[in-house]
Amino acid sequence: MFDFLLDHTFLYVAMLVVFVFAIFASINVQTTFSKYNKVQSSRGITASAVARQILDSNGLYDVQVTMIPGNLTDNYNPRTNTVSLSQSVYNSTSVGAIGVAAHEVGHAIQYATNYGAIKLRMAILPVAQIGSYAWMILFILGIFFQLPALRTAGIVLFAAIVLFQLITLPVEINASRRALSTIKSQGILYGAEYTGAKKTLTAAAMTYVASLATALIQLLRLISMTSRRD
Numbered sequence: 528m529f530d531f532l533l534d535h536t537f538l539y540v541a542m543l544v545v546f547v548f549a550i551f552a553s554i555n556v557q558t559t560f561s562k563y564n565k566v567q568s569s570r571g572i573t574a575s576a577v578a579r580q581i582l583d584s585n586g587l588y589d590v591q592v593t594m595i596p597g598n599l600t601d602n603y604n605p606r607t608n609t610v611s612l613s614q615s616v617y618n619s620t621s622v623g624a625i626g627v628a629a630h631e632v633g634h635a636i637q638y639a640t641n642y643g644a645i646k647l648r649m650a651i652l653p654v655a656q657i658g659s660y661a662w663m664i665l666f667i668l669g670i671f672f673q674l675p676a677l678r679t680a681g682i683v684l685f686a687a688i689v690l691f692q693l694i695t696l697p698v699e700i701n702a703s704r705r706a707l708s709t710i711k712s713q714g715i716l717y718g719a720e721y722t723g724a725k726k727t728l729t730a731a732a733m734t735y736v737a738s739l740a741t742a743l744i745q746l747l748r749l750i751s752m753t754s755r756r757d
């Protein structure tokens with residue numbers, strides 16, 4: 528019934544579509560962010576101050592907010608319990624930067640409140656990390672030495688990466704949802720300012736959809752390659 532998924536033509540068309548979508552998503556997040564990083568919020572509060580405010584209002588006084596180099600390198604690290612904001616975000620009073628900062632704080636709140644999906648994501652992380660380089664070695668060795676078990680092990684590891692990205696998606700969407708509702712409820716951004724932050728976070732979410740779609744097609748390709756050989 529789902530044989531078409533492994534069909535040559537279907538896979539090539541799907542690869543092309545996903546490839547174009549991934550390029551679009553990547554360009555879109557850059558242009559959307561640079562657009563809304565020029566729109567200043569009327570309250571004139573910096574993104575790092577917004578991060579501090581939301582953290583404190585959730586009782587997360589122990590979470591640090593620091594500045595890191597790069598563009599769109601913003602993240603929350605649960606090991607160091609730190610929200611790191613990029614140079615273009617940290618001191619910015621733009622609606623785009625505030626959106627990004629609130630999103631990263633959203634991850635800190637997810638950890639603090641033991642949000643289920645993020646715990647599952649952390650549990651799969653080590654397997655996905657090993658899989659990210661080991662899957663190809665196993666898969667190629669399996670083909671080279673004609674060992675189907677090795678090939679299958681490579682595919683299973685790659686499937687773990689796909690699973691990791693699948694769980695990443697709700698985690699990211701949830702962090703953005705938390706960010707936007709807080710931005711609204713705490714009166715940090717108003718009207719068109721809020722819409723700008725929302726567009727920035729939606730563009731970011733699309734890159735995660737693109738990564739997942741790319742990995743999913745790659746998984747189908749690996750399965751179709753082996754099923755044709757058997």
Ligand SMILES: [Zn+2]
Nearest residue numbers: 630634699702
């Ligand atoms: Zn995120």
